[in-house]
Amino acid sequence: MVSLKELGERELVKNIRNIIRHPPGLGPGDDSAVIPYAGGDVVACVDSLTFDRHFPNGMTYEEFGWMAAAVSISDLASMGAEPVGLLAALTMPADLDSGSLYDIMAGMDACAEAFGTFVYGGDTKFGCGSLACTAIGSMNGRKPLLRSGAKPGDAVAVTGSLGSAAAEFVAIANGLDVRFPARPLMAPVPRVREGIALSASGAVTSCIDLSDGLAEGARSVCAASRVGIDIHSAFLPEGEGVETVSSAAGISKEEMMLYWGGDYELLFTFDKKKMESLYDRDVEFSVIGIVTNDDAPYINSEGIRKVMENGRH
Amino acid sequence: MVSLKELGERELVKNIRNIIRHPPGLGPGDDSAVIPYAGGDVVACVDSLTFDRHFPNGMTYEEFGWMAAAVSISDLASMGAEPVGLLAALTMPADLDSGSLYDIMAGMDACAEAFGTFVYGGDTKFGCGSLACTAIGSMNGRKPLLRSGAKPGDAVAVTGSLGSAAAEFVAIANGLDVRFPARPLMAPVPRVREGIALSASGAVTSCIDLSDGLAEGARSVCAASRVGIDIHSAFLPEGEGVETVSSAAGISKEEMMLYWGGDYELLFTFDKKKMESLYDRDVEFSVIGIVTNDDAPYINSEGIRKVMENGRH
Numbered sequence: 001m002v003s004l005k006e007l008g009e010r011e012l013v014k015n016i017r018n019i020i021r022h023p024p025g026l027g028p029g030d031d032s033a034v035i036p037y038a039g040g041d042v043v044a045c046v047d048s049l050t051f052d053r054h055f056p057n058g059m060t061y062e063e064f065g066w067m068a069a070a071v072s073i074s075d076l077a078s079m080g081a082e083p084v085g086l087l088a089a090l091t092m093p094a095d096l097d098s099g100s101l102y103d104i105m106a107g108m109d110a111c112a113e114a115f116g117t118f119v120y121g122g123d124t125k126f127g128c129g130s131l132a133c134t135a136i137g138s139m140n141g142r143k144p145l146l147r148s149g150a151k152p153g154d155a156v157a158v159t160g161s162l163g164s165a166a167a168e169f170v171a172i173a174n175g176l177d178v179r180f181p182a183r184p185l186m187a188p189v190p191r192v193r194e195g196i197a198l199s200a201s202g203a204v205t206s207c208i209d210l211s212d213g214l215a216e217g218a219r220s221v222c223a224a225s226r227v228g229i230d231i232h233s234a235f236l237p238e239g240e241g242v243e244t245v246s247s248a249a250g251i252s253k254e255e256m257m258l259y260w261g262g263d264y265e266l267l268f269t270f271d272k273k274k275m276e277s278l279y280d281r282d283v284e285f286s287v288i289g290i291v292t293n294d295d296a297p298y299i300n301s302e303g304i305r306k307v308m309e310n311g312r313h
Numbered sequence: 314m315v316s317l318k319e320l321g322e323r324e325l326v327k328n329i330r331n332i333i334r335h336p337p338g339l340g341p342g343d344d345s346a347v348i349p350y351a352g353g354d355v356v357a358c359v360d361s362l363t364f365d366r367h368f369p370n371g372m373t374y375e376e377f378g379w380m381a382a383a384v385s386i387s388d389l390a391s392m393g394a395e396p397v398g399l400l401a402a403l404t405m406p407a408d409l410d411s412g413s414l415y416d417i418m419a420g421m422d423a424c425a426e427a428f429g430t431f432v433y434g435g436d437t438k439f440g441c442g443s444l445a446c447t448a449i450g451s452m453n454g455r456k457p458l459l460r461s462g463a464k465p466g467d468a469v470a471v472t473g474s475l476g477s478a479a480a481e482f483v484a485i486a487n488g489l490d491v492r493f494p495a496r497p498l499m500a501p502v503p504r505v506r507e508g509i510a511l512s513a514s515g516a517v518t519s520c521i522d523l524s525d526g527l528a529e530g531a532r533s534v535c536a537a538s539r540v541g542i543d544i545h546s547a548f549l550p551e552g553e554g555v556e557t558v559s560s561a562a563g564i565s566k567e568e569m570m571l572y573w574g575g576d577y578e579l580l581f582t583f584d585k586k587k588m589e590s591l592y593d594r595d596v597e598f599s600v601i602g603i604v605t606n607d608d609a610p611y612i613n614s615e616g617i618r619k620v621m622e623n624g625r626h
Contacts, residue, residue: 001410001412002406002411002412003408003409003410003411004406004407004409004411004414004439005407005408006411006441007411010503012411012414012437015411016414016415016418016435016437016456017417019415019418019419019422020418020419020421020425020432020433021422021425021426021430021432022431023398023431023432023433024431025433027432027433027434028432028433028434032396032434033400033433033434035397035398035433035449036397037353037355037397037451040350040397042350042355042397042410042449044398044400044433044434044447044449045400045436046400046401046402046434046435046436046445046447047433047436048402048403048404048436048438048440048442048445049404050404050438050439052440053439053440055439079560080455084348084349084350084355085336085346085348085355085357087346087357087358087359087447088359089359089360089361089402089445089447091361091363091404091443092433092440093317093319094316094317094318095316095317095318096316096317097314097315097316098316098317098320098325098328099314099315099318100314101317101325101329102328102329102332104586105329105332105333106332106333108333109332109333109334112333112334118333118334118335118336118340118349118593119333119334119336119341120336120340120341120357121340121341121345121346121347121357121358121359122329122359122560123360123361123445124322124325124329124342125363125366125367126317126318126363127361127363127365127366127441127443127444128404128441128443129441130404130441130447131440131444132359132361132402132436134357134359134400134402134447136348136357136449138350152420159474217442223371246410273458303317305432306622312441
């Protein structure tokens with residue numbers, strides 16, 4: 001007998017993949033699955049949030065619903081898919097106020113609306129408080145962006161900026177008086193438009209979302225693509241509030257930008273020869289490093305090169 | 314403040330539908346949603362099972378996994394859709410033996426295999442023990458079968474037989490020595506082939522699966538189609554074990570066939586003028602009644618006609 005906790009999530013997921021048959025198309029192992037389908041390829045993914053683990057202090061029920069949708073939509077975005085529908089499976093405590101449940105669904109619907117789609121259905125049961133959001137997307141003829149495909153020499157880039165979600169978390173946990181009007185931690189905005197543009201560019205060789213942090217995302221790309229990545233600290237685009245919170249709480253900016261999750265930006269690699277096509281597409285991104293023929297993600301900071309350890313938070 | 318329990322599941326679901334925007338295609342309210350999509354229509358649904366409520370005595374972990382897949386696949390079957398992929402969202406107790414989780418996934422994969430499809434992905438989190446299975450299907454150009462569409466004068470029919478799942482439940486609950494080799498309660502077999510044939514026939518005007526029992530299914534068709542249904546007790550196809558368990562436990566056969574769920578047969582209505590096309594398709598079914606211009610489902614038994622109340626189990 002080995003309990004799930006002893007085994008750990010990563011080992012567990014690996015073992016499950018060895019138990020179930022390997023599907024045609026693209027099965028488990030990337031941000032979303034790609035299901036071969038008569039009229040094209042359906043992209044689909046599911047993610048669960050639980051009241052216990054994903055409902056931090058300061059979050060509203062509406063934000064919890066938004067978050068559930070955003071997490072799954074982000075998994076579509078990292079493939080370059082356009083969301084076409086959401087499904088919600090709720091297990092909710094029988095003594096929950098019904099208004100709280102309506103707020104959750106209103107938040108989920110608001111996120112669906114922000115990305116041009118709808119909540120198509122779902123299921124509600126009494127339980128401990130979990131919300132599994134399935135997101136279904138369409139490639140509209142584009143090729144899906146995978147974690148595999150990065151080649152030595154490709155540039156490494158990231159959309160938007162890093163560390164704001166971590167900064168908001170630290171600010172709340174430490175009672176710091178720093179405002180985050182955009183609510184990066186509580187109501188992240190998945191990079192759908194950017195993902196579609198990246199896949200349409202033909203220049204991008206791999207992509208992943210940064211829900212688990214930059215170090216963890218880079219590690220996944222290295223493993224799937226069998227490459228190394230060298231990132232340069234000086235190039236990291238610093239998110240709002242990172243500087244202030246870093247000083248106030250005594251946590252390094254690099255720590256928040258590399259090792260904390262929650263940013264929902266896209267980390268991607270691209271063929272430098274096709275850079276023009278990428279710059280034509282009106283996507284805001286920063287080049288932060290290069291793909292190497294090593295086998296792990298490294299961070300270069302003030303002349304020191306070290307492996308980025310797995311996400312710590 | 315009104316708690317979810319005070320409000321009840323039906324009222325809750327109705328209210329949620331008023332909160333979220335109404336999607337194009339077919340949204341909440343039928344067995345599955347139909348999502349308009351570039352290359353055709355994607356059919357999708359999600360259902361959750363929880364350890365607390367859906368893991369009866371005598372069920373194995375493998376059967377729990379099979380059941381989760383079967384319940385969702387049945388929701389595709391009742392639309393006439395062919396399954397093209399499953400996703401699994403698990404929240405599992407951290408102290409669960411990992412072998413039990415593998416059994417769940419093996420059971421889910423076995424059910425996927427039985428219906429020609431695969432588990433394409435999922436998500437595993439620590440939680441109280443819930444499994445949300447998303448099933449994605451394709452109509453392959455056929456028209457989806459809805460709950461609405463039944464017309465007065467249509468015949469009412471049901472696939473397979475009724476009451477075996479209830480009989481197995483009662484047998485286990487009462488420690489009766491009755492064997493159910495097919496495990497109708499623990500490992501139901503959704504009517505996928507039948508659903509596809511029904512939708513291809515062009516004769517079927519409405520359809521629903523009987524997960525919640527015949528009375529409840531008939532009530533849903535009446536409400537969605539704005540019709541009545543008259544069912545004749547003598548025509549009900551009796552499942553294996555129903556007679557034996559009925560005598561041994563002192564529960565009427567009608568009770569088990571009408572009011573208990575778990576049979577996963579399809580209840581459908583069809584245009585009698587197109588009956589030939591239905592009989593050509595090698596589907597085993599029984600005609601059990603007729604659609605009326607009343608507004609509720611009735612059962613006729615030994616000369617007495619009475620409304621079928623909502624499912625009691």
